[in-house]
Amino acid sequence: MEGKVEERYGEGYLEERKLVPRWPAPWPQIVNTIFLLAVFYVTWWIFQDPRGWMRMYTPYVGYMYTRWTLIVLIWMVYVYYYWPFRRHQLDNWHPVLKGVVMTTVSVIILVILIKGFFEGLLGNLSMAYFNPHQLTKLPGVTEFFAIEYAALACLMFAAIASWLSPSWPVAMEMAPWQNLKQPALGTTVLVVTFFIGTIVYFCTMHPHMGILYYPWQYFCSIAPPYWEKFADTVSGNFHVAWIMCCTIIVWTYESIWERYPFRVIKNDWTRRLVAFFGIIAIAWCCFLFLYFAQELWWGPAIRGTRRDAAPDWRWLHVGEMMVFFLLPALFVTFYCNNWPRKFSIPVNWLIRTLISIAGGIAVYWLYYNISHLVLGTQKGYSHPQQFPMIPTIWLINLMLINHWFMDNWPGWKKVNAPETVHAEEVET
Amino acid sequence: MAEEEKKGLSRRDFVKGLIVGGAAGTLGSMGVYSYSPWRKSHFAKAAPKNIDIGECKSLKITNISETSWxxxxxxxxxxxxxxxxxxxxxxxxxxxxxxxxxxxxxxxxxxxxxxxxxxxxxxxxxxxxxxxxxxxxxxxAGGYACLIDVELLDGSRKKVLLDSGWSFDWTEKCFQREGIDRMLARREIDCLVISHEHFDHFWGFPVTVKYNPEIPMLIPEGFYTEGLQYIKDCGYRGKLTVVKPGLNPLFPGCATYVFAIPIICRVYGEQSLYFNVKDAGMVSVTGCCHQSIIQFAETAQKTIKYKKNFGVYGGLHISPFEDWDPKYDDLVFALKKYNFEKIGCNHCTGIVCAKKFIEAGYPVVRGTARFRSKDTAYLGNGDTIEFKAAG
Known part of the structure; x- marks a missing residue:
């Protein structure tokens, strides 16, 4: 009796695939870096650059699409395991074809999400501030700021989703639904994380939106927001910052930390819960420390002022700094096979962490010295319309597309059958 | 090893636990310490510089135009x-x-x-x-410009033109309405201070040059090549001073201060003015104040020798497009601490913000809403404000 082979879609695909470098190191790393930066610059010019074609860096519109693209990619790969793409397609399609097709699908999902769900459904049937057209009905609000405010609301939701969506697969290991098949599993996790995200949104971001309009919407949201005394600001940037720290720690935990140290906990539910809340605890430590670091560097924040002395900007900048650390961490995992691997786990963990911190500082320095020359942004640290998270997340999105959809093409190739390879360079 | 495992904990596991526990403890302590009051002991305590810029007797400001658009x-x-x-x-x-x-x-x-x-x-x-x-x-196109008429302690007067509008047509009509054209032609205005390179403060520069092409002019460091070329292309023949970031005393009781800051529409650097009025206190006069009025007041406290804050005039760049952000509410809350006795705001302060100031009980000087200014909540075109000691 022959049983029917069950379709696995992309379950375990990232762990099981074998990627072989086409050339000895460091050429694959160099080639992929050049490839990524070239694609980054071309797409930046087309979509985002204030001197370019579509100029979506208004800034909030471009910012929103960049963040939601990240989340859609996470949904496709980590939540839905590439469903509805079948395993033989993942195994046999050319990386470029996979990259084009899957990226196109992600864009379609993105447009449906923004235009259909946020602007169409929520913006027309629940909270008007998700829909630019509804906002223009408010006296004095111009079309430009109506679009910006609506984009701001969507991207604040995105900040939460970018933390919770990967948290469930990474920290909670999809439990308790891990035995479901796709698409039931993905849909369940998506609905659960969206539900939790909505509660977090109401408690962290909605009060920000409630005082965005004159007069304050006392009967619609808590005004002034409850975090005012603790954060020294009524701005929701306070929450954006710690949530971004959670996002970065989730990915650090998944990439260069290889789920260490929480993976040593043997009891499943203890490990999952400790990982989920441990990530939040680590994120809060980083969050408070990086704010303190700014106080040491620039002096204490002054409430009510603007730019680099303002508490709201300082909180936001905490999140921005964390994203700078994520870039080298992902590079080490995706393109350096999580180097080093030869020491004990804690030592490897420590070295990679130090590399990411050093790399993050280097990228930070580079960004603030050249971004105004190449990205069309403004020089200086605290331009009110400058968000370094836009180019950094844009680049991370491209790295994810390259690693998840394109099997690290062109520097690497995927081998399906045993093949002569440099054993130490095979990523499994 | 097997014996150690039987005992329940190997040496290796103990060391690993120690490392992880130590790292977690360090990270946790770092996080808690970073928000604790103890962290404040690390902040540098720089003594105020107390630079003496002298005193003036009074100043009167005429709002030539605050309607930039x-x-x-x-x-x-x-x-x-x-x-x-x-x-x-x-x-x-x-x-x-x-x-x-x-x-x-x-x-x-x-x-x-x-x-x-x-x-x-x-x-x-x-x-x-x-x-x-x-x-x-x-x-x-409209434009921003104001005339600052300063009475010095010896009774002599200095006149400063802050900014030069945008539209040639509008700026010239406003100059004629307030007699600025004649003052420029008679060389009665001592200098032109350009606050920053924005279109509504700087692009009407030829109107000033038309009536006095040799007027001394101060611009903040940070002008782009286009702006510097425009000064030449306008036919300007006077002494141009590019002011570096920091304090720049002009005459007794008056100094400009340049902030090296990025501003929207690809502009860099802003210059604002301090006036130390005898027996009254410090008056801050700004074009757009992109650095924020609180930063401007804090900078005065750290830099200049004076008794107390007294007044404010100009655009405070809070809601220039009648937009809003909760961080602007931080300013509305925090301004109270600075005890300004007279607030003459307009232009990019925004009408919404002026109304919030009034609701918060701040001493906002109302305007007359003439010459296309829209609301009496703040000082409009043709309105004047005076800063001097009571009595």
């Missing part, structure tokens, strides 16, 4: 159409740098100035007529 919807529509708040202002095809049949966001300084250079600075009507026919929304 007349229709927010058109202005923001242009900004949206051109690609947002980071787009280079010289590419908008706004007046006076329109090319023939200029299209939004497709222009440049070079193409624009070529069309009008021949008429600068003495035939501004012809230059403006070209803009009316070719620019994007020429009817929306």
């Amino acid at each position: 007349f229709d927010n919807k058109n202005l923001m529509g242009d900004i949206k159409g051109a690609g947002g708040l980071l787009v280079n202002q010289y590419t908008y095809n706004w007046p006076p740098f329109a090319e023939k049949k200029g299209q939004l966001g497709k222009g440049s300084y070079e193409k624009g100035i070529k069309e009008i250079k021949q008429w600068l600075p003495n035939h501004l009507d012809k230059a403006w007529q070209f803009q009316v026919e070719n620019a994007v929304h020429p009817e929306n």
Whole structure:
């Protein structure tokens, strides 16, 4: 009796695939870096650059699409395991074809999400501030700021989703639904994380939106927001910052930390819960420390002022700094096979962490010295319309597309059958 | 080893636990310490510099124009159409740098100035007529400028023109309305201070040059090549001073301060003024105050020798487009701490913000809403404000 082979879609695909470098190191790393930066610059010019074609860096519109693209990619790969793409397609399609097709699908999902769900459904049937057209009905609000405010609301939701969506697969290991098949599993996790995200949104971001309009919407949201005394600001940037720290720690935990140290906990539910809340605890430590670091560097924040002395900007900048650390961490995992691997786990963990911190500082320095020359942004640290998270997340999105959809093409190739390879360079 | 495992914990596991526990403890302590009151002991405590800029007796400010543009919807529509708040202002095809049949966001300084250079600075009507026919929304251009008339302790007077508007047509009419044209022609105004390179403060520069091409002029460091070239192309022949970031005393009781800050529409650097009024206190006069009025007041406290804050005049750059952000509420809350006794705000302060100031009980000086100013909540075109000690 022959049983029917069950379709696995992309379950375990990232762990099981074998990627072989086409050339000895460091050429694959160099080639992929050049490839990524070239694609980054071309797409930046087309979509985002204030001197370019579509100029979506208004800034909030471009910012929103960049963040939601990240989340859609996470949904496709980590939540839905590439469903509805079948395993033989993942195994046999050319990386470029996979990259084009899957990226196109992600864009379609993105447009449906923004235009259909946020602007169409929520913006027309629940909270008007998700829909630019509804906002223009408010006296004095111009079309430009109506679009910006609506984009701001969507991207604040995105900040939460970018933390919770990967948290469930990474920290909670999809439990308790891990035995479901796709698409039931993905849909369940998506609905659960969206539900939790909505509660977090109401408690962290909605009060920000409630005082965005004159007069304050006392009967619609808590005004002034409850975090005012603790954060020294009524701005929701306070929450954006710690949530971004959670996002970065989730990915650090998944990439260069290889789920260490929480993976040593043997009891499943203890490990999952400790990982989920441990990530939040680590994120809060980083969050408070990086704010303190700014106080040491620039002096204490002054409430009510603007730019680099303002508490709201300082909180936001905490999140921005964390994203700078994520870039080298992902590079080490995706393109350096999580180097080093030869020491004990804690030592490897420590070295990679130090590399990411050093790399993050280097990228930070580079960004603030050249971004105004190449990205069309403004020089200086605290331009009110400058968000370094836009180019950094844009680049991370491209790295994810390259690693998840394109099997690290062109520097690497995927081998399906045993093949002569440099054993130490095979990523499994 | 097996024996150790039987005992329940190997040496290796113990060391690993120690490392992880130590790391977690360090991280946790770092996090807690970073928000604790103890962290404040690490902050550098720089003593105030107490630089003496002298004192003046009083100052009277005439609002020549605070209406930089007349229709927010058109202005923001242009900004949206051109690609947002980071787009280079010289590419908008706004007046006076329109090319023939200029299209939004497709222009440049070079193409624009070529069309009008021949008429600068003495035939501004012809230059403006070209803009009316070719620019994007020429009817929306207004401008910002004010005259600061200072009485020194010895009874002599100094006059400072802060900024030079935007539209040639509007700025010239406003100058004529307030007699600025005649003062410039008679060399009664001592200097022109340009607060920053924004279109509404600087692009009307030829109007000043028309009446006094030799007036001493101070601009903040950070002007782009287009702005520096425009000064030359206008026919200016006076002494140009590019002020570096920091304090720059002008005459007894008066100093400018330049902040090296990035500003929307690709502008960099802002210059504002301090006046130390005898027996009254410090008066802050600003063009747009992109650095924030609280930063400006804090800088005075750290830098200048004076008794107390007294007054404010100018744009405070809070809701210039009648937009809002909760961080602006932080300013409304925090301003109380600085005890200003007289607030003469307008322009990019925004009407919403002026109303919030009034609701918060701040001493906002009301205006008359004449000459196209929109609301009496703040000082409008043609209004004046005086700062001097009581009695």
